[in-house]
Amino acid sequence: MNFDTYNYSQQLKKDLEVFQRWQVLIEALSEANQTAEILDITKKILAFDVHKSEIMRVASEHWYPNTHWIAVAFSNLAKMTSLSHTQVILPKMQKVAELHFEEFPNAAFQFTKAPLAAGGYYLEEISQNLRVAYWDIVNKRFYLDTVHFMKLVQTEAIQIAGVEALTIFQKRLTAISYLLKDNEYSIDIVGLDMTDTQNLMMQQKDLSAEILDSLFVEAAKQNFVLTLLQNDKDGAVLKIGSVSLEIIQYRDQQEHAVWQYDIIDNNKRVTIYTLFQQLPFFANWYEKWFNEVGLKDKRAVFVD
Secondary structure (H helix, E strand, C coil): CCCCHHHHHHHHHHHHHHHHHHHHHHHHHHHCCCHHHHHHHHHHHHHCCHHHCCCCCCCCCCCCCHHHHHHHHHHHHHHHHCCCCEEEECCCCCCCCEEEECCCCCCCEEEEECCCCCCCEEEEECCCCEEEEEEECCCCEEEECHHHHHHHCCCHHHHHHCHHHHHHHHHHHHHHHHHHHCCCCEEECCCCCCCCCCCEEECCCCCCHHHHHHHHHHHHHCCCCEEECCCCCEEEEEEECCEEEEEEEEECCCCCEEEEEEEECCCCCCCHHHHHHHCHHHHHHHHHCHHHHCECCCHHHCCC
16 A cells, blocks of 8 residues: 555644644633633533544543543632632542542542433542532533432541531532523532522422331430421421421322421521531431432432
8 A cells, every 4th residue: 555645644634633622622621710611611522522533542641531621620610619729639540630629628529420321420529439419511400419418418527527618518519509500500409508498398298107206206315306396387396506497298289298398597507418417316317218208309310
C-alpha cells in the first residue's frame, strides 16, 4: 500500500481540530461562573466524542471520564453558593476527582455513573458508599436520596462534625438545588430545605396502630414523651426543646388515612435529618418501618 503523506497530514489536522474543540470546552468550564453556562458546557462535555479522531488515540493518565467532569461542574455550583469552601482533589492513581466540603473534614464525596438507561450520576460519600443525590444533566433532574442521606447523617464522620456542619451541608445542597430549579430542573429534596419542613408525606397510607405505638415505646425508653395532639389535628407530637416533631394523619378523598411529618421550628434550622442525627431512636424506628413511614421521594432512580 502506497503511503500518502498529504492525506496523512490532513487526517492529523482533523484529529487536532477534535482535540482543539475539547480543549475549548474544558477551558470554558474552568472559567464559567453562571449556572446556565456551567450546565450547558457540562452537557456538551458529556456528549463529546473524542474518539472521532482516527489517528491520535487517548492513552494518558491525564484523560478523565465523565464522572470526573461532573464532579468539577458540581464543585463550580457549590462554590457559587459561597456557604463554605469546596476542594476538588484528584488522589494519586485515580481518574475521578473527589469533592471535599469544608464543613465535613472527615468525609469525601465522588460521582459515580447511575445504572439507568436514562443516564445520570450519583453523588456518594466514598468511605461509607452512601448516596447523597442523583444528578441527571441531560434530563434536568436533581433528587435527594432520602434513605442513604438518613444513614449518612448518623455516620461517625458526620456525627463528629456536629449539628452545625450538617446545617451548613443542608444549606449547601438546598442552594445548589435552587440554582438548578431556576434552570428548569425537576427538583426533589424532600425534608432537606429548612424553610420547607412541613407536609412531608410518608410512603404509605393507612398505617397500622403498631407502627406509631412502637415510636411511643422507643421514645419513652430514651426519656422522651410522645403525646397525642390535643388540637384539631389527629396524630402525635414529640417535643425536643423549642422544636416540635408532629406526626399527623388526615383523610384523603378516598377516605384513606394519609400520614405526614411536620417539623415546627421558629428558627428554621432543624430538619428531619437533624432529628435523625440527634435522636437515634427516631432514626432506628424510621429505618425499621421505612416502607411505611419513609419520606415519599423519587425512589425509582435509586438502584442498588
